[in-house]
Amino acid sequence: MEQEEGLKALDNIVTQFNTYEDFLDSQITTVDLYYLEDETLARQLVELGYRGTGERVKREDFEARKTAIEISRLTERAQQKTLTSAGKDLQDNFLMALAMREEDNRNGKLSLNQQETDAAHTLKKQLASVIFIRDRNSYGQEISGYIDYAHRLKTEDFEVYFSGKKRLLPRTTDISFYNWDTDIAVCNSSPNYQVIADNPEGLLFRYKRDRKILNVDPKAQPGDNSTRIPIPTELYIQAVIFDHISRRKT
Numbered sequence: 001m002e003q004e005e006g007l008k009a010l011d012n013i014v015t016q017f018n019t020y021e022d023f024l025d026s027q028i029t030t031v032d033l034y035y036l037e038d039e040t041l042a043r044q045l046v047e048l049g050y051r052g053t054g055e056r057v058k059r060e061d062f063e064a065r066k067t068a069i070e071i072s073r074l075t076e077r078a079q080q081k082t083l084t085s086a087g088k089d090l091q092d093n094f095l096m097a098l099a100m101r102e103e104d105n106r107n108g109k110l111s112l113n114q115q116e117t118d119a120a121h122t123l124k125k126q127l128a129s130v131i132f133i134r135d136r137n138s139y140g141q142e143i144s145g146y147i148d149y150a151h152r153l154k155t156e157d158f159e160v161y162f163s164g165k166k167r168l169l170p171r172t173t174d175i176s177f178y179n180w181d182t183d184i185a186v187c188n189s190s191p192n193y194q195v196i197a198d199n200p201e202g203l204l205f206r207y208k209r210d211r212k213i214l215n216v217d218p219k220a221q222p223g224d225n226s227t228r229i230p231i232p233t234e235l236y237i238q239a240v241i242f243d244h245i246s247r248r249k250t
Contacts, residue, residue, distance in 0.1 A: 010065050013057055020062045082106065084158040094233035095162060097241055098149070101129050102158070105150040126246045128192050128207055130214060133170055134238040137179075144238075145170025145177040146205070146216060148190040167235060176203060210246040 017023040024043040036042050049056040083106070085099035104127040134144035147170055152158075160166040170177045175193050177186045187195040187203075193214070196204040205214040213223045222228045222242055231239040 009055065010057065010061065011069070013055075014062060014065045014069060020059050023057065023062065085162045088162045090162065092233055092235050094231050094235050094239050095164075097229070097231050098131075098158075098168075099162065101127065101149065101241070101243070102153065105129050106153050108150065126209065128209075128244050128246070130175070130193070130205065130216070130242040130244070131168070132216065132238070132240040132242070133168065133236055135167075135169065135236040137169060141179055141181040142237075143170055143177070143179050145174050146203075147174045148192050149241075150192055151190045175205060207244050207246060212244065212246065214242055214244050216242060 013023060017026065021043065024046045025039075027046045028039070028042045036045070046056075047059060083099075083102055085095075085102050088095075088099070090096045090099055108126055108128075129149040131147040131149050132144070133147065134142070137143050147168070152174075158168075161168045172184075172186045173188060175188055175190050175195055178184070187197045189195050192208060194206040194208055196206060196213075201220075202215070202217045205216065206212070207214060210225075212225060214226050215221065215223050216228075218228070218240075223244075225246065226242060226244045229241045229243065231241055233239045
């Protein structure tokens with residue numbers, strides 16, 4: 001508790017002053033300058049704890065905390081800049097569901113507060129979502145398909161989808177695509193998923209990192225460490241998100 005209060009007090013000082021010298025100057029009184037007649041000497045006495053109107057703060061502590069706060073600020077800004085869903089006024093459940101998963105799929109890992117520990121090991125958890133969409137294309141043809149969310153995030157700018165300028169739809173380059181009107185079916189393995197199309201019971205995807213099977217049959221269990229989440233949406237005839245979480249000890 002005392003340590004937390006001390007850190008909070010240090011943070012208040014660090015955020016209030018740009019440099020350590022500015023902090024030292026704030027501790028020097030006009031009386032100190034009158035008698036010492038040397039600003040540099042006055043600063044040294046404050047730094048050593050012989051003078052000052054407040055709590056003593058070491059230079060190395062101030063600069064280390066200043067650096068840590070700045071790194072945290074820059075990291076947060078970079079994440080906000082990278083996440084195309086950041087700052088968007090999302091009204092539909094589907095887009096909100098994608099936004100919730102964007103950071104973890106883009107970075108290839110779950111947020112730190114979702115990590116687990118097991119004995120002396122940390123379980124590194126990685127999220128790889130698969131999106132199923134069924135709707136009509138611009139020609140009025142009914143299409144459906146499975147999208148490797150993480151892969152599409154890396155190869156495409158999702159700004160147009162989160163801003164509502166375009167709708168996310170399956171493509172012939174996705175891990176699975178089917179045009180119900182033309183009877184065109186295409187499957188492609190992605191960097192994350194291997195397609196198993198010759199399974200007599202239906203389409204399967206194998207996650208390449210842990211080799212676990214994702215079963216997208218709505219009548220079957222999705223598989224180990226996988227969940228199937230139907231998304232109520234006004235944007236599509238049908239939308240489902242499959243979340244697969246791989247665990248690896250580090």
